[in-house]
Amino acid sequence: MTSAPAIAGSPARAAATSEARRKGGTVSFEGLGKVYRSSAGEVTALRDISLDIRAGEIFGIIGRSGAGKSSLLRTINRLEQPTSGRVRIDGEDIAGLDESGLVGLRRRIGMIFQHFNLLSAKTVRENVALPLRVAGVARDEIAQRVDQTLALVGLEGKGDTYPSRLSGGQKQRVGIARALVSRPEILLCDEATSALDPETTVSILTLLKDINRRLGLTIVLITHEMSVIREICDRVVVIEKGEIVEEGPVWQVFGTPRHAATQALLQPLENGLPEDLAHRLRDTARPGDETVVELRFAGHRTPDLTGLAAAAGGTVRLLSSQVERIQGHAIGQILVGLGAGARPEALGQIADSARVIGYVDATDD
Numbered sequence: 103m104t105s106a107p108a109i110a111g112s113p114a115r116a117a118a119t120s121e122a123r124r125k126g127g128t129v130s131f132e133g134l135g136k137v138y139r140s141s142a143g144e145v146t147a148l149r150d151i152s153l154d155i156r157a158g159e160i161f162g163i164i165g166r167s168g169a170g171k172s173s174l175l176r177t178i179n180r181l182e183q184p185t186s187g188r189v190r191i192d193g194e195d196i197a198g199l200d201e202s203g204l205v206g207l208r209r210r211i212g213m214i215f216q217h218f219n220l221l222s223a224k225t226v227r228e229n230v231a232l233p234l235r236v237a238g239v240a241r242d243e244i245a246q247r248v249d250q251t252l253a254l255v256g257l258e259g260k261g262d263t264y265p266s267r268l269s270g271g272q273k274q275r276v277g278i279a280r281a282l283v284s285r286p287e288i289l290l291c292d293e294a295t296s297a298l299d300p301e302t303t304v305s306i307l308t309l310l311k312d313i314n315r316r317l318g319l320t321i322v323l324i325t326h327e328m329s330v331i332r333e334i335c336d337r338v339v340v341i342e343k344g345e346i347v348e349e350g351p352v353w354q355v356f357g358t359p360r361h362a363a364t365q366a367l368l369q370p371l372e373n374g375l376p377e378d379l380a381h382r383l384r385d386t387a388r389p390g391d392e393t394v395v396e397l398r399f400a401g402h403r404t405p406d407l408t409g410l411a412a413a414a415g416g417t418v419r420l421l422s423s424q425v426e427r428i429q430g431h432a433i434g435q436i437l438v439g440l441g442a443g444a445r446p447e448a449l450g451q452i453a454d455s456a457r458v459i460g461y462v463d464a465t466d467d
């Protein structure tokens with residue numbers, strides 16, 4: 103980009119965004135394969151990956167340890183060479199780039215890392231300036247662009263500080279500034295928040311989202327945490343043993359996870375049955391018991407409490423609720439206890455699915 107990083111909502115922002123969009127930032131994988139060969143043998147890290155990442159989106163790649171996430175991410179800037187298939191950036195097959203073409207590609211693709219990869223003997227300003235120095239940019243322009251980029255990531259006044267005096271979150275901000283100073287079209291994030299505490303993670307993810315909106319740049323991130331995907335991604339792909347097993351908009355993958363690997367990755371986010379209820383739940387009803395119904399929302403319907411009460415046709419108690427909004431869709435589940443005379447079978451029309459999970463003695467509450 104030729105214009106300066108700008109403030110959200112300003113005319114300069116709109117110009118910066120449209121310029122980034124015009125310049126592209128798409129990534130296509132076509133039948134990509136990667137086999138590592140060493141004296142210890144062969145490891146197939148990626149198999150037949152075909153995938154299109156659109157300009158300006160935040161795209162998540164998730165999978166368990168060893169699934170092949172890093173291998174895939176690193177083929178985008180040719181830190182890793184595929185064994186088969188192709189990677190295209192804005193339609194161009196990057197396998198054909200010569201040395202100078204590769205240098206140009208890496209200027210268009212910034213990268214940030216889990217452990218920040220900062221030079222400890224250099225100040226924040228020197229760290230951020232490094233890619234411009236290497237590119238031979240004039241001294242005055244370097245100073246101006248470094249200042250603008252430090253302001254963009256919220257590090258005004260920290261230019262002369264050494265990395266050892268910064269918090270983890272501040273170090274990652276330096277990493278982000280260094281990646282952005284060359285005004286790339288694509289930002290690769292390699293487990294960028296995995297070394298950070300939950301609060302700092304949220305602040306870095308918020309910054310990435312903000313940068314994506316302001317500059318219109320494509321962000322591709324890898325993570326093993328579904329909470330990161332939920333926080334900022336537009337679309338996600340799940341990889342398992344080197345293959346794509348699930349792909350789609352985030353709300354859809356969270357709402358209807360189809361593959362066992364996705365379900366396992368989502369498990370830490372599920373609270374399960376409230377403990378007190380789990381202890382009291384019975385398989386068969388005794389006189390006076392409430393019927394406990396689980397209503398699941400997969401993003402196609404919004405919980406309608408009035409409709410719920412009307413459909414049930416009797417007393418309804420809310421026992422627990424874990425419904426969140428992802429990309430404007432209601433995802434999660436509600437547990438209700440239905441009293442005598444209520445019709446559990448009528449609740450199927452209220453949620454995306456409904457099922458009786460047992461019975462409880464309501465007088466125990």
Ligand SMILES: Nc1ncnc2c1ncn2[C@@H]1O[C@H](COP(=O)(O)OP(=O)(O)OP(=O)(O)O)[C@@H](O)[C@H]1O
Pocket residue numbers: 138139140145146147165166167168169170171172173174326
């Ligand atoms: N340089 C290498 N030489 C040999 N095998 C490798 C090499 N790099 C990765 N692998 C293997 O390739 C497979 C995929 O590794 P990769 O690092 O891409 O997975 P990952 O999903 O990023 O894992 P993690 O989350 O643990 O970093 C693993 O079995 C790994 O052991």
